[in-house]
Amino acid sequence: MHVLDGSSGGGQLVRTALSCAAVSGEPFRMRYVRRARSNPGLQAQHCAAIEAVADICDAATEGVEVGSEAFTFEPRVAAEEADEEEPVLGGSTSVEVGTAGSVPLVFDALLPVATALEEPIEASLTGGTDAKWAPPFDYFRHVKLPLLREHGLEAEVSVDRRGFYPRGGGEATLTVHPSEFAPLSLTERGARESLTAYSVAEASLAEDDVAERQAEAAAPDATHEIEYAEADSVGSAVVLAAEYEQSRAGFTGLGDRTTSAEEVGEAAAEAFAEFEDGDAAVDGHLADQLVPILAVAGGEVRAPEVTTHVETVVDLLGEFGYDVTVEDDGDAVVISA
Ligand SMILES: Nc1ncnc2c1ncn2[C@@H]1O[C@H](COP(=O)(O)OP(=O)(O)OP(=O)(O)O)[C@@H](O)[C@H]1O
Missing domain, CATH: 3.30.110 (Translation Initiation Factor IF3)
Incomplete structure (x- = not known):
């Protein structure tokens, strides 16, 4: 059993450990989970990631609850313990990430597992599709997934309902097929081939043209994909997706009550300009x-x-x-x- 120290990072260490355990079949115990954070221990979205990956690799877990600073994850034993059939890596899972906990971040934990899958995965999650400190849904859908598909990942994602802070309530499904990744070759980006601003806002913001204004502030010359969506909370997001000859990159802005549509777009525009200045x-x-x-x-x-x-x-x-x-x-x- 690997004994891991989670104190130097946050949820990403939890998700990475889950992916590794699912791929390798090796159990781990993580201690000092998110110790340096102001709210240490597992939060709802981390418990959701553990539950989703546990479903897929038939893992037994211990200590998985909000606030827990140590937990154990043992792949491929739950079915054996219950004296059921031989476990198979794959299958479906349906998990509540909770309020506006990030749905794309839970999806993230499942992607590396593609390489070891015996059967496809279907993960249906409810929670925040566009949450703070996390990749907005369109970043996951239009930047990360296309890039990984170009390197062998076979996966699709769909969103049935958007979920914004604080209530969440978004619904999205990720399907991943057994895949063989090609080695990632991302050392040059090459010339830019396209630039698209995916701009979404909750339906009541249509009267103020929030999605259009976000896209315009992000990149007036980009292709604009505008969406208004019914959701439990009022919110918005913009993702500037840049496609290059040899790579992809994304730049984001997230709306809230104190930020104007223009400021949301400008946040994405600034991150994009800084990236294009670099190498x-x-x-x-x-x-x-x-x-x-x-x-x-x-x-x-x-x-x-x-x-x-x-x-x-x-x-x-x-x-x-x-x-x-x-x-x-x-x-x-x-x-x-
Ligand atoms: N604007 C953004 N666009 C794309 N990805 C983002 C954005 N903001 C954050 N991320 C990604 O979200 C992930 C956040 O991981 P991190 O461990 O910090 O958060 P967490 O799982 O919410 O846990 P914690 O609460 O401990 O920080 C990172 O992979 C980071 O790159």
């Missing part, structure tokens, strides 16, 4: 999210910088025997496995 092949968020995939697929990713997220995930992957290295070449950072 990286993927944006900083994608960089840390790709590290677990890099571990199972191999390859190279050129990221804007080494974030704590990248460092802590690389260390945790080492505990499962994955050798991921990070090298600063002066203009950017190359993460390889």
Whole structure:
């Protein structure tokens, strides 16, 4: 059993450990979960990720509840303990991520598992589709998934209802098929081929043209995809998705009561401008999210910088025997496995 220390990071260490355990079949115990956070221990969205991955790999768990600072995850034993048939990696799961806990982040924990699946996964989640401190749904759908599909992932995602802070209530489904990843080759981005602003707002914001204004402020010259959606809470998001010859990147803004539509768009525009000034092949968020995939697929990713997220995930992957290295070449950072 791997004994892991979760104190140097947050939920991402939990999700990465879950992915590794599902892929390898190796159990772990994580202690000091999110110790340095102001609300330490597992939060609802982390418990949801554990439940979803446990369903897929038939894991037995202990200590999984909100506030818990240690938990155990043992893949492939729940069915055996219940004296049922031999467990199969795959199948369906249906989980409440809770209020506006991030649905895309729970999906994230399932993606690396594609490489070891024996049967497809169907994960139906309710919660926040567009939540703070997390990838907005359209970032997951229009940036991350297309990039991974280009590297062998067979997966589709759909959204039936948007979920914004604070009530959430969004509904989305991810289907992942057994996949063979090609090594990630993301060292150059090449010329930009397209730029699209995906802008969504809750239906009552249509009278103020919030989605149109967000898209316009994000990138007046981009293609604009405008959506108004029924949702339990009022909210909005914009994702600027850039497609390059050899890569993809995304830049986001999230609306709330205190932020104007223009400010939401400008947040995405600023992140995009900073990225285009630099030399990286993927944006900083994608960089840390790709590290677990890099571990199972191999390859190279050129990221804007080494974030704590990248460092802590690389260390945790080492505990499962994955050798991921990070090298600063002066203009950017190359993460390889
Ligand atoms: N605007 C954004 N666009 C794309 N990805 C994002 C964005 N904001 C955050 N992320 C990604 O969301 C993930 C957040 O992981 P992190 O561990 O910090 O959060 P968490 O699971 O909510 O746990 P914690 O509460 O402990 O921080 C990271 O992979 C990060 O790159």
